Amino acid sequence: MLIRKTKCASAGFFWFLRGExxxxxxxxxxxxxxxxxxxxxxxxxxxxxxxxxxxxxSAGALVAHLLNHIGYSIYLxxxxxSLIRGGHNFAIIRGSEKSFGTCWNHVxxxxxxxxETVERHKDKCTNETVIISxxxxxxxxxxxxxxxxxxxxxxxxxxxxxxxxxxxxxxxAGIEWDVVTSVFHVHIPKAVDLNLKVAKRAYDQMEKVHPVxxxxxxxxxxxxxxxxxxxxxxxxxxxxxxxxxxxxxSGILHFLAEQQEKFGITVVHPENEIAVILMAxxxxxxxKRSAVGTSGGxxxxxxxxxxxxxxxxxxxxxxxxxxxGPSTGLPTYTGQSDLQFxxxxxxxEYPRLIVAPGDAQExxxxxxxxxxxxWKYQVPAFxxxxxxxxxxxxxxxxxxxxxxxxxxxxxxxxxxxxxxYADTPSGxxxxxxxxxxxxxxxxxxxxxxxxxxxxxxADRTVQMTKKRLRKEEGLTEEMQGYPGINVSGNPxxxxxxxCWGSTKGVCNEVATILGLRVIQPIVLSPFPLVQLQHAxxxxxxxxxxEENATGQLAALAERHGIVPDKKxxxxxGRPFSPDDLIEKITEMIL
Amino acid sequence: MTGxxxxxxxxxxxCPGCGNFSIQHTLKNVLAEMEQEGKxxxxxxxxxxxxxxxKIADYFNINTFYSIHGRTIPVATGIKLAxxxxxxxxxxxxxxxxxxxxxxxxxxxxxxxxxxVLIHNNRVYGLTTGQYTPxxxxxxxxxxxxxxxxxxxxxxxxxxxxxxxxxVARGYTKKMDLLKKLVSEGIAHKGxxxxxxxxxxxxxxxxxxxxxxxxxxxxxxxxxDFESACVKAREWDYNSDARIALGTFFERSLPxxxxxxxxxxxxxADRIRAVREFLVTRT
Numbered sequence: 010m011l012i013r014k015t016k017c018a019s020a021g022f023f024w025f026l027r028g029e030x031x032x033x034x035x036x037x038x039x040x041x042x043x044x045x046x047x048x049x050x051x052x053x054x055x056x057x058x059x060x061x062x063x064x065x066x067s068a069g070a071l072v073a074h075l076l077n078h079i080g081y082s083i084y085l086x087x088x089x090x091s092l093i094r095g096g097h098n099f100a101i102i103r104g105s106e107k108s109f110g111t112c113w114n115h116v117x118x119x120x121x122x123x124x125e126t127v128e129r130h131k132d133k134c135t136n137e138t139v140i141i142s143x144x145x146x147x148x149x150x151x152x153x154x155x156x157x158x159x160x161x162x163x164x165x166x167x168x169x170x171x172x173x174x175x176x177x178x179x180x181x182a183g184i185e186w187d188v189v190t191s192v193f194h195v196h197i198p199k200a201v202d203l204n205l206k207v208a209k210r211a212y213d214q215m216e217k218v219h220p221v222x223x224x225x226x227x228x229x230x231x232x233x234x235x236x237x238x239x240x241x242x243x244x245x246x247x248x249x250x251x252x253x254x255x256x257x258x259s260g261i262l263h264f265l266a267e268q269q270e271k272f273g274i275t276v277v278h279p280e281n282e283i284a285v286i287l288m289a290x291x292x293x294x295x296x297k298r299s300a301v302g303t304s305g306g307x308x309x310x311x312x313x314x315x316x317x318x319x320x321x322x323x324x325x326x327x328x329x330x331x332x333x334g335p336s337t338g339l340p341t342y343t344g345q346s347d348l349q350f351x352x353x354x355x356x357x358e359y360p361r362l363i364v365a366p367g368d369a370q371e372x373x374x375x376x377x378x379x380x381x382x383x384w385k386y387q388v389p390a391f392x393x394x395x396x397x398x399x400x401x402x403x404x405x406x407x408x409x410x411x412x413x414x415x416x417x418x419x420x421x422x423x424x425x426x427x428x429x430y431a432d433t434p435s436g437x438x439x440x441x442x443x444x445x446x447x448x449x450x451x452x453x454x455x456x457x458x459x460x461x462x463x464x465x466x467a468d469r470t471v472q473m474t475k476k477r478l479r480k481e482e483g484l485t486e487e488m489q490g491y492p493g494i495n496v497s498g499n500p501x502x503x504x505x506x507x508c509w510g511s512t513k514g515v516c517n518e519v520a521t522i523l524g525l526r527v528i529q530p531i532v533l534s535p536f537p538l539v540q541l542q543h544a545x546x547x548x549x550x551x552x553x554x555e556e557n558a559t560g561q562l563a564a565l566a567e568r569h570g571i572v573p574d575k576k577x578x579x580x581x582g583r584p585f586s587p588d589d590l591i592e593k594i595t596e597m598i599l
Numbered sequence: 600m601t602g603x604x605x606x607x608x609x610x611x612x613x614c615p616g617c618g619n620f621s622i623q624h625t626l627k628n629v630l631a632e633m634e635q636e637g638k639x640x641x642x643x644x645x646x647x648x649x650x651x652x653x654k655i656a657d658y659f660n661i662n663t664f665y666s667i668h669g670r671t672i673p674v675a676t677g678i679k680l681a682x683x684x685x686x687x688x689x690x691x692x693x694x695x696x697x698x699x700x701x702x703x704x705x706x707x708x709x710x711x712x713x714x715x716v717l718i719h720n721n722r723v724y725g726l727t728t729g730q731y732t733p734x735x736x737x738x739x740x741x742x743x744x745x746x747x748x749x750x751x752x753x754x755x756x757x758x759x760x761x762x763x764x765x766x767v768a769r770g771y772t773k774k775m776d777l778l779k780k781l782v783s784e785g786i787a788h789k790g791x792x793x794x795x796x797x798x799x800x801x802x803x804x805x806x807x808x809x810x811x812x813x814x815x816x817x818x819x820x821x822x823x824d825f826e827s828a829c830v831k832a833r834e835w836d837y838n839s840d841a842r843i844a845l846g847t848f849f850e851r852s853l854p855x856x857x858x859x860x861x862x863x864x865x866x867x868a869d870r871i872r873a874v875r876e877f878l879v880t881r882t
Binding site for chain 2: 228229230232240248249251269272273274275276277279281287288290291292293297299313317321407442443444446447448449450452453454455457461462
């Protein structure tokens with residue numbers, strides 16, 4: 010058992026801070042980093058801001074695709090309050106050579122659709138930041154574009170104003186017109202020619218004030234975490250998705266509802282989350298792979314159904330995307346405060362899988378894995394996400410995702426009588442579904458015998474409890490065959506950041522700069538003890554980085570004998586930025 | 600399976616005289632008839648909730664989902680949407696579907712999901728030893744209301760008519776021929792079928808003497824006439840002293856949810872192609 014209680018930082022770590030040896034120093038490095046950004050610009054960040062209702066998300070997506078098409082990996086962060094019109098929305102799009110899934114505090118371009126954007130984001134601007142604005146609304150700030158005049162000249166509706174701003178940005182950033190044309194053709198659903206005319210006028214008027222050099226990556230798909238989870242489920246054989254809208258999980262519902270015919274799935278939006286999970290269990294009973302999606306509050310309503318899934322051994326995938334809690338909390342902001350709840354939710358004891366992917370790429374893979382594991386072990390399987398992941402947009406490389414072969418429980422032999430809960434050595438009972446000849450399939454929320462008939466006697470209660478819990482042994486062993494813990498950054502470093510979920514991105518970037526190790530468990534239940542023990546080998550200082558107020562992964566690790574020395578916690582609903590994290594780490598170490 | 604033994608060997612633990620025996624017997628006869636008419640009972644699923652009624656899941660030798668309190672209807676809805684070829688029957692209690700799961704009942708009617716719901720309405724919580732339910736009469740003295748309830752009961756027939764149920768009926772466990780007719784009709788009805796079954800609780804609400812002289816079968820009632828169904832539904836409000844109509848209050852034909860929602864499956868290769876095509880649109 011590893012218990013880390015190191016009092017002194019290793020000399021090795023201080024090298025980074027003091028600039029000894031060949032290791033880079035932090036402060037000069039940040040300057041160097043800035044210099045790199047300013048001169049060759051292989052890393053560019055664009056902020057698009059305006060009122061809710063201004064189409065910030067779609068404008069942000071177009072900027073993301075422009076950068077995607079000039080060779081960058083993309084991360085888009087979308088920030089919006091819980092209202093439909095009027096509040097301030099903004100998207101930050103970062104294009105970089107390597108995908109990190111995080112944004113620094115300063116930006117290279119601000120696309121201001123209103124005055125407030127310029128005011129609000131002053132602290133993100135440097136002397137080099139180029140502000141491109143709607144000159145009709147924003148006076149004397151950076152590069153103004155006469156949006157109204159352009160629209161009038163083209164007889165274009167007001168809604169196309171964003172195309173003018175994007176056209177202006179493209180020119181300012183030195184993006185070739187052909188790139189704008191091809192991106193608009195794929196990503197503007199209606200009236201693309203008129204949008205292009207509007208954009209071209211702005212493009213022609215703008216100077217190439219801050220050229221961005223081309224990256225080397227071929228354009229790839231950009232997915233939100235929610236879309237990636239949905240696609241992963243589909244790859245895992247999803248038949249039915251059942252969900253009641255709740256931010257930040259609703260994107261999965263919208264995406265799958267829109268694509269249901271193409272993917273051949275049934276999508277249902279019932280009256281509440283209680284109905285959601287019970288319907289999904291009805292699908293599972295009938296042999297259909299189902300998943301539900303919600304956030305913490307909705308999941309509270311699902312817990313009786315979760316316990317039923319555990320007792321009745323019905324396979325189910327649950328996507329829980331966290332936001333700032335407790336209760337309604339900050340509905341459109343991020344958080345990681347539901348891990349301990351998910352670990353323990355539901356009365357009684359039964360095995361469960363919990364995976365927490367850190368970005369869209371991991372979501373594609375692990376969502377398919379979760380579905381297969383649920384059906385192989387007849388257990389509930391959680392995909393634990395958060396707002397940053399769900400509603401962030403990431404570059405993905407589908408070709409790099411390992412194949413997830415279809416896994417399922419053994420099928421009933423067909424020889425009656427069928428025992429739904431046959432007590433096998435693995436604890437996994439062969440499955441049959443209604444409609445199969447001579448199968449009498451009885452599932453039961455009560456303690457039950459192998460046939461599924463209610464029992465109350467002590468001996469069989471113990472026998473069947475052991476049968477259910479025995480599945481966890483196989484599950485634990487199986488999960489050891491998966492890359493359940495990512496170790497990245499400098500894998501030999503003696504100081505390590507312990508993180509989970511979407512903070513993977515910021516931890517990786519900071520660790521790359523500071524030369525630290527990153528340990529990111531993806532599988533959180535069954536607890537990957539052996540893999541984690543291996544991952545922390547040689548670590549003398551373990552720092553938990555989490556977006557909650559108590560350190561929930563730290564507590565989980567501690568329960569298994571791996572004790573983080575320090576915790577860096579953020580719980581204001583906003584994701585860590587590399588700047589913040591570097592500052593916190595250096596404060597902590599010095 | 601043909602000519603199957605319909606009842607399991609599980610020991611029956613309903614009280615002597617319990618109205619559930621009549622419902623079980625009725626359902627058994629209906630299932631046997633369905634089988635005789637060529638329906639495979641492999642394609643039938645019975646869903647129950649929690650309460651005395653729910654033990655019926657253990658007693659029937661057919662596919663069953665013994666679910667949790669109040670949640671029979673969403674389970675049944677999921678099963679039907681997953682496989683519309685199945686015949687899905689819900690046995691649910693008045694505590695189950697009029698209290699804990701009332702919302703699901705209303706939405707099932709609103710959606711016209713093709714399931715049949717039998718409410719074992721004994722107007723008392725039996726298994727938890729005698730508390731009032733949503734259909735107990737005003738002033739009912741139960742263990743949680745020793746001075747008598749302060750609430751009027753719900754009228755489930757009126758509620759279901761208002762919610763859009765396409766088959767609404769009331770039966771009584773002492774009128775088994777009628778009950779069998781209603782259950783058969785409910786199962787045959789394409790859409791949401793609701794049958795409120797008045798049953799006595801032999802231990803906590805033994806009101807045979809109240810029901811028997813008051814019940815009558817609806818004569819010459821036009822079941823397609825919604826207004827007349829509403830009038831008949833108001834005749835007895837589950838509280839006042841009045842005649843109690845039995846039979847089918849209302850029936851109409853509308854497309855059912857399972858016809859509209861359930862997707863046709865596509866083969867894995869087409870699915871992979873669809874995913875690939877989608878990714879192109881995001882590049």
